[in-house]
Amino acid sequence: xxxxxxxxxxxxxxxxxxxxxxxxxxxxxxxxxxxxxxxxxxxxxxxxxxxxxxxxxxxxxxxxxxxxxxxxxxxxxxxxxxxxxxxxxxxxxxxxxxxxxxxxxxxxxxxxxxxxxxxxxxxxxxxxxxxxxxxxxxxxxxxxxxxxxxxxxxxxxxxxxxxxxxxxxxxxxxxxxxxxxxxxxxxxxxxxxxxxxxxxxxxxxxxxxxxxxxxxxxxxxxxxxxxxxxxxxxxxxxxxxxxxxxxxxxxxxxxxxxxxxxxxxxxxxxxxxxxxxxxxxxxxxxxxxxxxxxxxxxxxxxxxxxxxxxxxxxxxxxxxxxxxxxxxxxxxxxxxxxxxxxxxxxxxxxxxxxxxxxxxxxxxxxxxxxxxxxxxxxxxxxxxxxxxxxxxxxxxxxxxxxxxxxxxxxxxxxxxxxxxxxxxxxxxxxxxxxxxxxxxxxxxxxxxxxxxxxxxxxxxxxxxxxxxxxxxxxxxxxxxxxxxxxxxxxxxxxxxxxxxxxxxxxxxxxxxxxxxxxxxxxxxxxx
Amino acid sequence: xxxxxxxxxxxxxxxxxxxxxxxxxxxxxxxxxxxxxxxxxxxxxxxxxxxxxxxxxxxxxxxxxxxxxxxxxxxxxxxxxxxxxxxxxxxxxxxxxxxxxxxxxxxxxxxxxxxxxxxxxxxxxxxxxxxxxxxxxxxxxxxxxxxxxxxxxxxxxxxxxxxxxxxxxxxxxxxxxxxxxxxxxxxxxxxxxxxxxxxxxxxxxxxxxxxxxxxxxxxxxxxxxxxxxxxxxxxxxxxxxxxxxxxxxxxxxxxxxxxxxxxxxxxxxxxxxxxxxxxxxxxxxxxxxxxxxxxxxxxxxxxxxxxxxxxxxx
Numbered sequence: 008x009x010x011x012x013x014x015x016x017x018x019x020x021x022x023x024x025x026x027x028x029x030x031x032x033x034x035x036x037x038x039x040x041x042x043x044x045x046x047x048x049x050x051x052x053x054x055x056x057x058x059x060x061x062x063x064x065x066x067x068x069x070x071x072x073x074x075x076x077x078x079x080x081x082x083x084x085x086x087x088x089x090x091x092x093x094x095x096x097x098x099x100x101x102x103x104x105x106x107x108x109x110x111x112x113x114x115x116x117x118x119x120x121x122x123x124x125x126x127x128x129x130x131x132x133x134x135x136x137x138x139x140x141x142x143x144x145x146x147x148x149x150x151x152x153x154x155x156x157x158x159x160x161x162x163x164x165x166x167x168x169x170x171x172x173x174x175x176x177x178x179x180x181x182x183x184x185x186x187x188x189x190x191x192x193x194x195x196x197x198x199x200x201x202x203x204x205x206x207x208x209x210x211x212x213x214x215x216x217x218x219x220x221x222x223x224x225x226x227x228x229x230x231x232x233x234x235x236x237x238x239x240x241x242x243x244x245x246x247x248x249x250x251x252x253x254x255x256x257x258x259x260x261x262x263x264x265x266x267x268x269x270x271x272x273x274x275x276x277x278x279x280x281x282x283x284x285x286x287x288x289x290x291x292x293x294x295x296x297x298x299x300x301x302x303x304x305x306x307x308x309x310x311x312x313x314x315x316x317x318x319x320x321x322x323x324x325x326x327x328x329x330x331x332x333x334x335x336x337x338x339x340x341x342x343x344x345x346x347x348x349x350x351x352x353x354x355x356x357x358x359x360x361x362x363x364x365x366x367x368x369x370x371x372x373x374x375x376x377x378x379x380x381x382x383x384x385x386x387x388x389x390x391x392x393x394x395x396x397x398x399x400x401x402x403x404x405x406x407x408x409x410x411x412x413x414x415x416x417x418x419x420x421x422x423x424x425x426x427x428x429x430x431x432x433x434x435x436x437x438x439x440x441x442x443x444x445x446x447x448x449x450x451x452x453x454x455x456x457x458x459x460x461x462x463x464x465x466x467x468x469x470x471x472x473x474x475x476x477x478x479x480x481x482x483x484x485x486x487x488x489x490x491x492x493x494x495x496x497x498x499x500x501x502x503x504x505x506x507x508x509x510x511x512x513x514x515x516x517x518x519x520x521x522x523x524x525x526x527x528x529x530x531x532x533x534x
Numbered sequence: 535x536x537x538x539x540x541x542x543x544x545x546x547x548x549x550x551x552x553x554x555x556x557x558x559x560x561x562x563x564x565x566x567x568x569x570x571x572x573x574x575x576x577x578x579x580x581x582x583x584x585x586x587x588x589x590x591x592x593x594x595x596x597x598x599x600x601x602x603x604x605x606x607x608x609x610x611x612x613x614x615x616x617x618x619x620x621x622x623x624x625x626x627x628x629x630x631x632x633x634x635x636x637x638x639x640x641x642x643x644x645x646x647x648x649x650x651x652x653x654x655x656x657x658x659x660x661x662x663x664x665x666x667x668x669x670x671x672x673x674x675x676x677x678x679x680x681x682x683x684x685x686x687x688x689x690x691x692x693x694x695x696x697x698x699x700x701x702x703x704x705x706x707x708x709x710x711x712x713x714x715x716x717x718x719x720x721x722x723x724x725x726x727x728x729x730x731x732x733x734x735x736x737x738x739x740x741x742x743x744x745x746x747x748x749x750x751x752x753x754x755x756x757x758x759x760x761x762x763x764x765x766x767x768x769x770x771x772x773x774x775x776x777x778x779x780x781x782x783x784x785x786x787x788x789x790x791x792x793x794x795x796x797x798x799x800x801x802x803x804x805x806x807x808x809x810x811x812x813x814x815x816x817x818x819x820x821x822x823x824x825x826x827x828x829x830x831x832x833x834x835x836x837x838x839x840x841x842x843x844x845x846x847x848x
Binding site for chain 2: 041046047049050056057058129132134136137140177210211212213214247248249250251253254255257258260261263264383410411412413414416417418420451
């Protein structure tokens, strides 16, 4: 009896010890969230050498004065607020207090001034430098810091799009950096930002690690686009470079990966209905379109361009190309925009008889039209094939010319195409969407719509921040766009993401940007 | 022997020069501007022009070529346009992994081919022969990416025995690294064993028809001895040539397998560099691949006399 009681005590002690060890291990175990990137990031320099993946990763590391909210409006981020002078040329930003950089230094107005001046230097090759040049929204005359918590930005003319431009993800959100981010000669060292994560190891073509920044000062309130309360709920985020989408899907199902942002629609079948995975579908503000070269001798006639547009059933094309996940759109104003009124929602219906009449009136005699596409984005190739098939019904002949992505970008940049299937990444203001299209082709050959009428309408939308004035401008632009048909809008894509069932807090948003702050793992309770 | 090696190396120099010329100019014929790829589709024209200047892409092509070749002759393959890393270091780093996978897979495939090919030839027109020929034909017909995905789904996903994404280098965790390499090596072994087996079998059948084999049997030697001592060395020589060609070809990169299994090898580096128009890396990779090809074939040629003494005599 005595021996039994002693052995019981041993057993209880052993159990308690093991439980303690397990609990201690659980308490000490690092939490790692693993997300997929289809290709490696280009650099760690915000808004410099970049692509969409680079923007996504660095959005966790750096923050700008202002940022986009979920609904596309602008809200403060590192700025507490701002005022605009009556002439619209001077912006005064009051900075938040208590914000510290990843190196522990407090953020001051001097750092903001240094960062903005650095972005504006040609040597930085900032993606958005041209926006602040002669052809851009305005030129920056000065950036000053009258006191440690105030920054004053003076422009040469009013620029209502200033804040929306500064907050653009592809501009690196004009992230505020500590001067130690660069070396003595101005060479890039690495981002010392203020975001909830800092850059850890970067093994090229394998993974990029982001480490939780314990000193992060979160804004109050919930997460809202790129602003709002941001919280690092895991110790480390690992972006794993997995080029093959089937391998990524298998890794998610196996549990070797926690998040696939931007799942290809073709991979949907493999995960739909699987209890280990949750899916999210979020409409985005990107633009998929077919551009038509208005300077091409054949396509210079707007009647032929309209005929092409009328030969296409964009609803059917969108269903086929996106596997029924996205919505067709005939307007450059994205469907999620507050400016997307019933006028923009009107889908151009196919009308083969009218298409034939217009083509004949334009003198079209079945000459082949070369349509450039690529296989890097399967939707672009599929769209070209369907455009070819649909236009043939109206007697319009397309010849598909498949090149690789770099080749297509070069043709786009040089305007060297007759027709080209393309997509623009997200712009969260319709004026920015139209600005991508409208412009003088002799100065900038990549512009699609070279029309003084359109340029004047765009100018109205750019210089005004009055909602009604802007709406009227966008409505007039849409009518002109349908009439002149410099391009045929196809659809706004829906972003599909797949996350493991034990991942909590993941939410897509229209900016097509992977956000892993406020994302963690569920406890024992169900997610 | 040394003079033979020296002669071969000297003969390789014009080949390498031709490769360098072709690589340099052909990559530039492909449409696509590295500066535009780097800066993105909406990049400012002035920024693109500045990057051209910085990368030396605004200079005439012959001048660019001469500068590059002068650096190459000094052992400097330049720097990656995309990442700024030295190309030589990048290639060597990636080649280590590719070489590991390829050498292991080709060695295994050769062993399988020797065993299966010899047995099939020895038991010609029996069910064993039929099975070997059928299996090797099937393996030849299967695309490597499909086989890779099937193995990944079966052993990685369904059975969960092996990891398949997130490669860990040997320096970090040798066991994990080895486990990661099992599926790529298995895929490559299976795909390469088909053609080697067929070659081994047909060579062995031809040798078995020769009179000296009949003579060996007539002397009363056992079948094992006849096969091992008289058939195998002569039958293996053509297979060895094929092994050399396969090695040279695969060491240049196994892009498909590296992509499916997310291995940071030479093939993926080359594909990504072509897509990014990273000229120095593409040029460096192709020149390196040509050197490897020449070196592997030289080694194979030097190994020939081990199996066929007539070559040494010649």
